[in-house]
Amino acid sequence: MKIRFMSLASGSSGNCYYLGTDTYGILIDAGIGIRTIKKRLKEVGIPMEHIVAVFITHDHADHIKSVGVLGENLFLPIFATSLTHVGINRSYCMTQKLGISAKKLEKYQPLTIRDFTIESFEVPHDGTDNVGYCIEADGKTFCFITDLGQITPTVEKYILKANYLVIEANYDAEMLKMGPYPPYLKDRIASCTGHMCNADTAEFLATHWQPHLHYIWLCHLSKDNNHPDLAYKTVEFRLKDVGIIVGKDVELCALKRSMPSELYTFE
Secondary structure (H helix, E strand, O other), rough: OOOOEEEEEEOOOEEEEEEOOOOOEEEOOOOOOOOHHHHHHHHOOHHHEEEEEEOOOOOOOOHHOHHHHHHOOOOOEEEEEEEEEHHHHHHHOOOOOOOOOOOOOOOOOEEOOOOOEEEEEEOOOOOOOOOOOEEEEEEEEEEEOOOOOOHHHHHHHHHHHEEEEEEEEEEOOHHHOOOOOOOHHHHHOOOOOOOOOOHHHHHHHHHHOOOOEEEEEEEOOOOOOOOOHHHHHHHHHHHOOOOOOOOOOOOEEEEOOOOOOOEEEEE
């Protein structure tokens, strides 16, 4: 079975990821416009009709912008925790509230959608309720962790399972420190319920790398406090320090904030 992955957008302006097969797929988050979602899928030959479900990590606007249309107009099931669903329907960006399309999931309780086994787990972030996703299909394990302030033992457990890992590298600590954000926002970003910096993500990956981890995608890069080359090099150099060579031992990519990635195919 071919498993295909694509980032449609990854950043504070909007997040949306696709994971699927040749005939169907799911979305992780839907924080960009519905027209953009349709357009970017169509550009790589994926019709919207192939989407069978949407899974939400948390209720911040950059992750839920289009869930109302996807759920209530396109009749797709929108999976999230009970608390996240409450937060979604309270959000200012939800001009169309979720009704029958809202499907509740329980953390640590796997559910099956066709060939995918999907398990959510708690991550530390300042949304209403926040999860990452561990998705198994055809012997391959994908892990999505898009927003978190620190890597807890729970998060670590799921990362260590991954063959394919989407993980946050939101900001460079020095850029954040010297940048224009007000002190309260800098403190929020750098807190244990905020976001991960490049160096902390790099340090974890270097000290916890497993030979079965084949791909790392760095996600949710800040527009003002990071740069794709900086995030990439920070992780690449730290991996090299411990003898892990990017391009040989593992593949590494810093995802673009507002542009799609290539469509990756894994057999």
